[in-house]
Amino acid sequence: MFPTTLLTTLLLALSVAANPVLVDRSPVTLPISRRLNLTSVHNLVRHDQTRAKALKARGAAKAAGASFSEAAVINEPVDNQAVTYVASVGVGSPATTYSLLIDTGSSNTWVGATKAYVKTSTSSQTSNKVSVTYGSGSFSGTEFLDQVTLASGLVIPKQSIGVASTSQGFQGVDGILGIGPVDLTLDTLSPATGSTVPTVTDNLFKNGVISANEIGISFEPSITGDDLNGELTWGGTDSSKLTGSIGFIPLTTTSPANEFWGINQSIKFGSTTILSTTAGIVDTGTTLVLIATNGFNKYKSATGGVIDNNTGLLRFTSSQFSALQNLQFVTAGGTFSLTPNAQIWPRALNADIGGVAGNIYGIVADLGTNSGEGLDFINGFAFLERFYSVFDTANKRVGFATTPFTTATSN
Ligand SMILES: *[C@@H]1O[C@H](CO)[C@@H](O)[C@H](O)[C@H]1NC(C)=O
Ligand SMILES: *[C@@H]1O[C@H](CO)[C@@H](O)[C@H](O)[C@H]1NC(C)=O
Ligand SMILES: *[C@@H]1O[C@H](CO)[C@@H](O)[C@H](O)[C@H]1NC(C)=O
Numbered sequence: 032m033f034p035t036t037l038l039t040t041l042l043l044a045l046s047v048a049a050n051p052v053l054v055d056r057s058p059v060t061l062p063i064s065r066r067l068n069l070t071s072v073h074n075l076v077r078h079d080q081t082r083a084k085a086l087k088a089r090g091a092a093k094a095a096g097a098s099f100s101e102a103a104v105i106n107e108p109v110d111n112q113a114v115t116y117v118a119s120v121g122v123g124s125p126a127t128t129y130s131l132l133i134d135t136g137s138s139n140t141w142v143g144a145t146k147a148y149v150k151t152s153t154s155s156q157t158s159n160k161v162s163v164t165y166g167s168g169s170f171s172g173t174e175f176l177d178q179v180t181l182a183s184g185l186v187i188p189k190q191s192i193g194v195a196s197t198s199q200g201f202q203g204v205d206g207i208l209g210i211g212p213v214d215l216t217l218d219t220l221s222p223a224t225g226s227t228v229p230t231v232t233d234n235l236f237k238n239g240v241i242s243a244n245e246i247g248i249s250f251e252p253s254i255t256g257d258d259l260n261g262e263l264t265w266g267g268t269d270s271s272k273l274t275g276s277i278g279f280i281p282l283t284t285t286s287p288a289n290e291f292w293g294i295n296q297s298i299k300f301g302s303t304t305i306l307s308t309t310a311g312i313v314d315t316g317t318t319l320v321l322i323a324t325n326g327f328n329k330y331k332s333a334t335g336g337v338i339d340n341n342t343g344l345l346r347f348t349s350s351q352f353s354a355l356q357n358l359q360f361v362t363a364g365g366t367f368s369l370t371p372n373a374q375i376w377p378r379a380l381n382a383d384i385g386g387v388a389g390n391i392y393g394i395v396a397d398l399g400t401n402s403g404e405g406l407d408f409i410n411g412f413a414f415l416e417r418f419y420s421v422f423d424t425a426n427k428r429v430g431f432a433t434t435p436f437t438t439a440t441s442n
Pocket of ligand 3: 340
């Protein structure tokens, strides 16, 4: 026989769980899978540095009121995608399924890089051309309105999407699902310049499909190349993925980081300051953790690591690895620490990046420019695989929370 209070609690819990109204507008979750495709030496670091350079140029151009393509020419080789997270997204009715890169550093959604766009009764061509340049590629084509199905119950009837006629740098994926701030779409259409393109998240919120203009992302560290281990939640967070409360950090006002998911942060290795408080960004499209050159050099000497010629990454001896201290990311929302194990590349994947089995490579790399340029670090995948992240448009903030994998020794 249950005590009455416990029974009441149980009944209450049951009735809440069975309430269909809550289910209707609950956050909706989409599984995402990780893919690894590294083919040439130095690819990983160079890929990330190229992206960093492009993001900075794009942000700076935007802040100056110029369009990216006019203001900046990136004379860098177009690299293959290194580590990517991909979601299956349906377009049209009946829907054709496309594998799209999840990108917090851009905001246009488009298809057609590999699999051709299939027009159906829901497709409607607009009079606009569209064109976007990324650090690791570009695309141009025509803007359409079409029905986009992200998951069951997560359908957008008239999403503006790009349909590529040419694209560069996208192997093995069909396009991008852009989940960055909407301002990044400004001037990507022509002749409709001066306007933005509502993002998938904007439309879900506007249509009342989700009740908060916010995205939660869960990645898990993995020691295999391809893995279905991530999820993207629209309209809230998936509390089953968190072990702590979410620490929120206001979006930075510093340019050009403020064009993206930018925050202020300082970085410490043990008690050594690696980077004083400065602005940078949180970015799913960057594989490593990038720190401005002067800060990276401090990390390099504090750890004793040397640059490995084959991979471009820092390489540690086993005794240097044993001596690593926590790398702390100090923010207004709390301090988030990468354990020693979280500071190294998964050793099972050394060969995939041109490394040698048994070596120990670090995931902190050089941003390529000194601090003081308004975008002095990038918290990429290597960070996001250890913390749940929340991108909150409505309240202009980014949040992080610990997960069961924050201190896991999976590498
Ligand atoms: C991996 O990269 C190679 C080299 O660029 C490319 O040819 C291949 O299509 C890519 N594979 C996948 C699955 O992305
Ligand atoms: C971030 O740092 C800049 C530069 O120090 C400062 O002006 C700003 O107030 C800080 N906070 C936010 C939320 O941008
Ligand atoms: C790495 O490359 C540099 C420049 O090519 C060379 O000077 C150095 O000796 C190389 N280091 C190793 C360990 O091979």
